[in-house]
Amino acid sequence: MTAQLDSAQHAVLPPPGTQDSAGPHGWRVSTSKEVAYEVRLVAGLLDPDNPALATAGAPEPARPGRRLVVVDATVHELYGDRVRAYFEKRGVEYAPCVIDAHESVKNMETVFEIVSAMDAFGVSRRREPVIAIGGGVLTDLVGLAASLYRRSTPYVRVPTTLICMVDAAIGAKTGVNFHEHKNRLGTYHPSAVTLIDREFLGTLDRRHIRNGLAEILKMALVKDSALFEYLAAHGPRLVEDRMAVDTGSGDVATEVMRLAITGMLEELEPNLWEHDLKRLVDFGHTFSPTVEMHALPELLHGEAVSTDMALCAVLAHRRGLLDDAALHRVLGVMAGLGLPVWHPVCTTELIVRGLEDTVRHRDGRQLLPLPEGIGHVRFVDDVTPAELDAALRVLARTAEGA
Structure with missing residues (x-):
């Protein structure tokens, strides 16, 4: 930012070319902030000989240092002893903050609980990134807390669910629910580093594997036909093997993860702050926020x-x-993955209300992404309640016949 001093008026004037719009007694501030973060696949993250977790997001002079580790309660039960042993071996002063993170407590009360833990630990402004270990609810909560604490505190995400690995933990958004609205309050505050270790998937319920594969299918349907073919050919086995590396489907699982993460980041990077609301990755997220909140848990x-x-x-x-044929294949892959195509809360009234809320979220337009063939998308702005009602009737019959 540059400025000039007018000694007669004792005012800082805008640089040449901006005075007309700002006025002779006004100022225009223009700046930019470089944003860079890493997403890394790391095997053996909790191996004490692996320095990745202990050093992630911290400047060299601050290592090994201190870490507040916010961890999901279930993850703590399964991996708490290994996390403690890891930091002790690495010489890192470590304090756990255990949160029973699920959608029903994804709210500001839980954020304040995390902020209180940060304050009690005395997290420094820049040198001691908070570490979040858990699923998407946990990483969203920690991300929002970190964005608010001292107006910006670094943090590291360690996703432990598939949906978090391929979606929630690799973007910039944080968020919590407000009233009946999903993620209505939030910020853009990416973690310094996201460390992905598929070993965590080995203790995941298969339903949660399916949950993550839904987000992978999203990318396949509107961006990557090759990814769709992987899911069509190997979907049930990927669920059975929990996306593990050391199985017969290990190479396929690795490629599915790689394609899904690459595709998501390709879409996010040029539009990280969502200035353009015409987003391919909004596929599957027009009606689902309303459906999800009304169908909890x-x-x-x-x-x-x-x-x-x-x-x-x-x-x-x-x-x-x-x-x-394409519609049959799409619904068939969903069935093969064990994913639902309909739920009793999906009434026409609720779906229309969900669309109306999304229109407000998208600045007055539907911008509804629809698959155009498999691997491509077309945005539409003119879907009617009658269309939604007819489509819901088709899906209700499909679900009844499943």
Whole structure:
């Protein structure tokens, strides 16, 4: 930012070329902030001989240092002893903050609980990144707390669920629910580093594997037909093997993870702050926020996304964007992955209300991404309640016949 001093008026004037718009007694501030963060696949993250976790996000002079580790209660039960042993071996002063993180407590009260732990620990401004170990709810909570504490505190994400590895932990957004609205309060505050170790998936319930595969299917349907073919051919085995490396489907699981993460980051990077609301990655996220909040605790996030994708696939078919064979394949892959295409809360009234809320979120437009063939997308702005009602009837019959 540059400025000039007018001694007669004792005012700082804007640089040449901006005075007309700012006025002779006004100022225009223009700056930019470089944003860079890492997403890394790391095997053996809790191996004490592996320095990745202990050094992530911290400047060299501050190592090994101190760390507040915010960890999901279930993850703490499964891995707490290994986390403690890891930091002790690495010589890191470590304090755990255990949070029973789930969608029903994804709110500001829990954020304040994390902020209180940060304050009690005395987290420094820049040298001691908070470490978040858990699923998407936990990493969102910690991310929001870190963005608020001293207006910006670095943190590190260690996702332990598949949906977090391929979606929640690799973008810039944080968020919590407010009233009946999903992620209504939030910030853009990416972690310094996201460390992904698929070993955590070995203790995950298979339902949560399916939950993550729903977000992977999202990328396949609107961006990557090759990824779709992997899911069509190997989906049930990926669920059975929990996306493990050391199985017969290990190489496929590795490629599925690579394609999903690459595709997501390709879409996020040029539009990280969502200045452009025409977002391919919003596929599956038009109606699902409303469905998910009304179906709690019955539906997981990815399951709600699956119902949204199925609805959009039927809408696309009725508009001639998907032929009969493509629609059959899409619904077939969902069935193979064990994902729902419909839920009893999916009434026309609720779905229309969800669309209305999304229109407000997208600045007055639907910007509804529909699959155009498999691996491509078309945005539409003119979906009617009658169309939604007809598509829901198709999905209800499909679900009844499943």
